[in-house]
Amino acid sequence: MERINYQHLFYFWNVAREESITRACEKLHLAQPTISGQLAVLEQQIGEKLFYKQGRKLALTDTGRVVFNYAEEIFSLGRELSNTLKGRPTGRALRLVVGVADALPKMVVYRLIEPAFRLPEPVQILCYEDKTERLLSDMAMQGMDLVLSDAPLTPTSGAKAFNHLLGECGVTVFGAPALAVTYRQNFPRCLSGAPFLLPTANTSLRRSLDQWFDAESISPAIQAEIEDSALIKTFGSGGVGLFVAPSNVEAEIQSQYGVEAIGRIDSVHERFYAITMRRKLKHPAVTAILENARDKLFPE
Template sequence: MDRINYQHLYYFWMVAKHGSITAACDRLHLAQPTISGQLAVFEQSVGAKLFRKEGRKLVLTETGRAVFHYADEIFALGREMSHMLKGRTTERGMRLNIGVSDAMPKLIAYRLMAPVLELSEPAQIQCVEDKTERLLTEIGLHGIDMMLADVPATPASGTRIFNHFLGESAVAVFAAPKLAARYREDFPRCLNGAPFLLPTHNVALRRSLDQWFDNRQITPAIQAEVEDSALLKTFGAAGTGLFFSARAVASEIQRQYGTPMLGLAEGVYERFYAITAQRRLKHPLVTAILEHARQGLFDLLDKPEPAT
């Protein structure tokens, strides 16, 4: 395919965007045979199927999803150019498509993305949360520019996937005020039999916590296992149980959830990574995030709070 037929690409994009040939025809005011015929020609020129049928629905194939992501960006740029030529200003600025692993602490993810929000140049972030495996697939298809995760990608994820270590944080125990008052003294021995909210076993932190309990001969009374870190903190704020989180965001946790820190889980750390499809970074917003993290962000955040 030496040259893209942008009219065909546009028809494909409209079908994918609106979910069916019929819906695209309504939008474009064209007959169904016209769209169907042009779509078939486009698939032939691409050399791959872009849709597959599931019942009456058209579903994008893996190649179709990759083409759709490129088409989405192409036509967004086209609209921006049109506004510029008409003398309109655009607030779109630079665009960053970022994925956040569902096991990634959301307060940490926000801290990492904060530099993008503070740039003088306008920037637009599209942020999606999903399973690590699905986000890695999106990176391979160039559906997202970068993902944030609590574990590095393994070699099995693909030869064009690269890990960028951002930093680490000690892990601490938090609790709602009534529970905090009960379990503050003689920490951590007082935690034996205490009610706990723990991440699920597929979360990297859980393995470290289980080992920490075993090493200190602590048997927690597990009230719930919660994969999503924000939901786990919400349960904790309601007094359901004690919970663990990164020491780096202790002040935000106390302010947002009203749950003071009881103490550190000595020897337990959470590590954080940016994962991209390129070793050499070209996207300025991705570079801004990595540079901010590497300039001692986690060292600064992990300093103890003044005693109160």
């Protein structure tokens, strides 16, 4: 492969950011054939398509995302060099790319990531949310520093990465005030027949809850199965049904959603994992996240 022409890369980078050749042309004050021609040369040089049509927009292919991640770094360094030569402070932030499994409670995700903002140097965080499997398959391609998940990486996944158990905690059953009055008595027997909002069957929490319901001979009335943890809480705050969430964010959930704690299920645990491409952690923000989780968020 020939050496990459950085002018071609610059045009590609602008088209990717604008999601449109037309808008990139307007921004750069260039004619459309100029940029289209340079993109074609870059794709021929790389030997792969970098874009595909998605409605009226241009979306990046898998190869396009890899090239774009490198282009972001290259032109960010270029701006820093320019600022340095002009005598201006660069203020370049440390970049942290995090994949978040969509089943994870958002409050726990915030508390896991929050220590990165307290580092001495500024940190810029990029968060991607998706299914754990897709995040892991895109981990190297997206340049992710870690993936936060409710389940560990398994040998059958094929991904070359490492698990770091951040911690675990029991869960609490919550409900809107009217439901809490009804179902707080005789917990947990009262949960038989109670309206319930449950996570979908592909989550670790759902599997643990189903086992617990079976062991306790409890048959809840399932009102809805919802994949997104924040949406479950929103439905729950409207009084549609009871729901469970990690006990270590009990106070925050009651405050934010206006619900009440009904009872704790200590035998059902939510586990939280960080998955990284390297066993030895070098990124200071990743180290801060892991240390804070083990020392403060999930102390033994």
